[in-house]
Amino acid sequence: xxxxxxxxxxxxxxxxxxxxxxxxxxxxxxxxxxxxxxxxxxxxxxxxxxxxxxxxxxxxxxxxxxxxxxxxxxxxxxxxxxxxxxxxxxxxxxxxxxx
Amino acid sequence: xxxxxxxxxxxxxxxxxxxxxxxxxxxxxxxxxxxxxxxxxxxxxxxxxxxxxxxxxxxxxxxxxxxxxxxxxxxxxxxxxxxxxxxxxxxxxxxxxxxxxxxxxxxxxxxxxxxxxxxxxxxxxxxxxxxxx
Numbered sequence: 001x002x003x004x005x006x007x008x009x010x011x012x013x014x015x016x017x018x019x020x021x022x023x024x025x026x027x028x029x030x031x032x033x034x035x036x037x038x039x040x041x042x043x044x045x046x047x048x049x050x051x052x053x054x055x056x057x058x059x060x061x062x063x064x065x066x067x068x069x070x071x072x073x074x075x076x077x078x079x080x081x082x083x084x085x086x087x088x089x090x091x092x093x094x095x096x097x098x099x
Numbered sequence: 100x101x102x103x104x105x106x107x108x109x110x111x112x113x114x115x116x117x118x119x120x121x122x123x124x125x126x127x128x129x130x131x132x133x134x135x136x137x138x139x140x141x142x143x144x145x146x147x148x149x150x151x152x153x154x155x156x157x158x159x160x161x162x163x164x165x166x167x168x169x170x171x172x173x174x175x176x177x178x179x180x181x182x183x184x185x186x187x188x189x190x191x192x193x194x195x196x197x198x199x200x201x202x203x204x205x206x207x208x209x210x211x212x213x214x215x216x217x218x219x220x221x222x223x224x225x226x227x228x229x230x231x232x
Contacts (some may be wrong), residue, residue: 041201
C-alpha cells in the first residue's frame, strides 16, 4: 500500500492518521503541504523518524523546492520527482490518498 | 465599513484604523496565502495602519530559497519584500510558531519583529479590524 499525504501536519491530522494505519513494507509519499513534516526541526519530524523503522518515507522534490525546504529534508527520507511518483504508484498494489 | 468609506469620501482625511492581517496558512497548498497577500496590497491604497502577522503555518510564507518552477505556480515569496514600498512595514512573527517548525529569522526573506505569544495577543487586542486567513 502507498499512502499519499498532502496536508500540513501542523494544520491537519492526516499524517498522524496515515502513520497510525501503515503496515510494515508500506510506503508513505508526502506531497504538497505535507512535505514540511519531513524537514529538520519540525514538530512532525519525530513522528516521521519513528515511522521510518517500518516504512519508507518519500517526499516530492518539486513541492520541497517550491516551499524552500529542499535543503532541510530529514536523513532517510527519499526525495522523488514526478516520474518517481508514478513509479511508486505502479510498484504498489494500492494507494490511499489521505485528503 | 460604510463609516470608513464615508470618512474617506468626505475630505480625503479619513479616519485611520488599525488593521491586522493574520496569516496562518502555508503557501501553495491552498490559495489563502496568495489571496491574503493580494488583499494586503489593496489595503495599502487606503492609507490605513496595517500590520501583518504570521502564525502557525503562516510562517512558511516567508521562507527564503523558494523555487516554484517544478510545480508551475507563481513564486509570490518575493512580493513580501515589496511590501515596504507600499508602506507596509509592520511584519510580526510568533516565536512559538517558528520554534515548532525549526525556523529562525535567518530563514526568512524579510525583516520581521518576533513576538512571544502574549505580545502577539496584546497586539491583536489593540486592533480595530482583524482579518484572518
